[in-house]
Amino acid sequence: MALYNRVDGRLLKEKMLATPEKRVTISFYKYHHLSDPVAFRDQLYRDLEALGVLGRIYVASEGINAQISVPEQQFEAFRNHLYAIDWMNGLRLNVAVEDNGKSFFKLKILVRKKIVADGLDDSTFDVTNTGTHVDAEGFHKLADDPNTIIIDMRNHYESEVGHFQGAILPNVDTFREELQIAEDLMRDQKDKNLLMYCTGGIRCEKASAWMKHIGFKNVFQLNGGIIKYAQEIKEKGLGSKFIGKNFVFDERLGERITNDIIAVCHQCGKPCDDHTNCKNDGCHLLFIQCEDCKQQYNNCCSAECKDTIALPEDVQKELRRGINKGRQVFKKGRSENIRHNTR
Template identity: 60%
Template sequence: MQLHNKLSKEEAIKKLHAENFTRKTLSFYRYVILEDPQSFRDELFIEWDKLACLGRIYVAREGINAQMSVPEHHLEAFMRALSSRAELKDMPIKWAVEDDGKSFFKLIIKLRPKIVADGLDDGSFDVTNVGNHLSALEFHESLDQEDTVVIDMRNHYESEVGRFENAICPDVDTFREEIQMVVDDYSDKKDSKVLLYCTGGVRCEKASAYLKHHGFNDVNQLHGGIIEYARQIKQLGVQSKFIGKNFVFDERLGESIDGQVISKCHQCGAACDTHTNCANNDCHLLFIQCEACKEQYHGCCTDECKEIIALPEEERIQLRSKFHNTYSKSQIYRQRIRPKLNHS
């Protein structure tokens, strides 16, 4: 019985583009204790593979975090299958704002220690004592209230292309770094009304409980995250207070919320919010690149990477270990990409 997708990336992409039906991109999460995460994971793979679902799903003892692409003609069956499981019954679903049906090309379900890497000892605080869940409209109206602190619980590369007006956007690479930084750096805001937001809401669940544990008295979180905010605000005909693009962790790498471009190409400084991964697979850095620079640098983040991809494979193999041992992704960004952006 097949429990993993065995297609190569190239084969999976070719198969996806050959489909003659439409897909819907969705996401969901739930903190729920799973007694046997491995069996739960395997059962989901068999079930969803039969429905031709694609996506990236993390399963842990503490629950599930899923971003998926489901064939439109299988949506009803998919939703029935979700509800048939006690752990997933009545699951709130977030639907993509911009959706070309090509968000994922494989079904990948991984077992993880946690559904979001936060670095926290869950036994040291009450993870169920979360902040107030605000609807899109409630969050929207709270943004203008006095003595309100709005904190973006995402990474710097996410907030760089889109964020709520007047939000605090910590300059961090990971959620693990940010959650402790917020507690330490904003301890003077414990009596203020704190508004937290992230992509779909899952990071704010843990963050709000951690802030409350550390004495923040009025912690609130955007229910359903930016994805649900964008959907509801559009339905209500209200002008969005989220500006720019919502970064998403799939092949799209982002979906525009209000049409504004608030970020710059990391290489020339031109207005741009298109993320890409460096064409040098030994680097694969995520950065913002305009079409002109994409052509000039051959899809690479620096001249160094452009030179590397032009080398024969034998020489690239020799350079590989040196490259990996010398630079981390964050070091590459901070030492080689950011200076270019600041200079521009």
């Protein structure tokens, strides 16, 4: 049995979009010491592929981080299988808020050094000594306390489309930078309540443990992140202190929490919070694009990319041969590709 998917991704995406199968999008994580991450990864691939699971999972010696979709009819079997693994028994599963099940089109499980790139040496502190977890009501209470500082532990392109009111929104590209910003901001305010949040909770697990390690006493984190918060306020009929969209790392690129649109199109400046990836395979820039600009630029970030995708496929392949652009994200004032007049 092959332990990797070798089918063309475009074909898999077309198949996924065409199927009427109902699926559920789920994210979960767990810090746990794995003595043999490779063996665990291979067995997990076999088991999840048999259940029709799609998605992206990172496995490391420190645990697991997963964003997946599961066939609705296999959800119970999937959960039972997961909970049969002793260290994942009872694991919290964050179910997507706004979901049509078309979030992933293949199963990808990778072994990495860490399940989240944080730049920390885990041997220097207790990663299990995390901050106090608070639910939606607890978050609201702390947020209303003038002695509380709220920090968004996500990247700039995530907070640009949605965030908690009154939160500090560091203008950074990586979680590693985020940690340093949080440390610097709070250095002289160790008597304050430090309240952190992220998408599903995983970044705050490590961040809160680090902040406690360097001397902060009143460290809190939103349990289950924005995803769980959105479910709780809906169930309990609470007003939302989060405005806009929650950016997610799958095909949807966002879950709407409130109707507020707080971002603008990166090409024309009109109110918009819909992320997209440039259609040019040699670019794939992640940016915000409104429907009018989508039509004008044919799903591309620029006239140059629009012209490129009009070329024959073999010419496009030759143009991008040997080029590895990595993850390209639009940032105001730092993009040479987008011609924009955002406000």
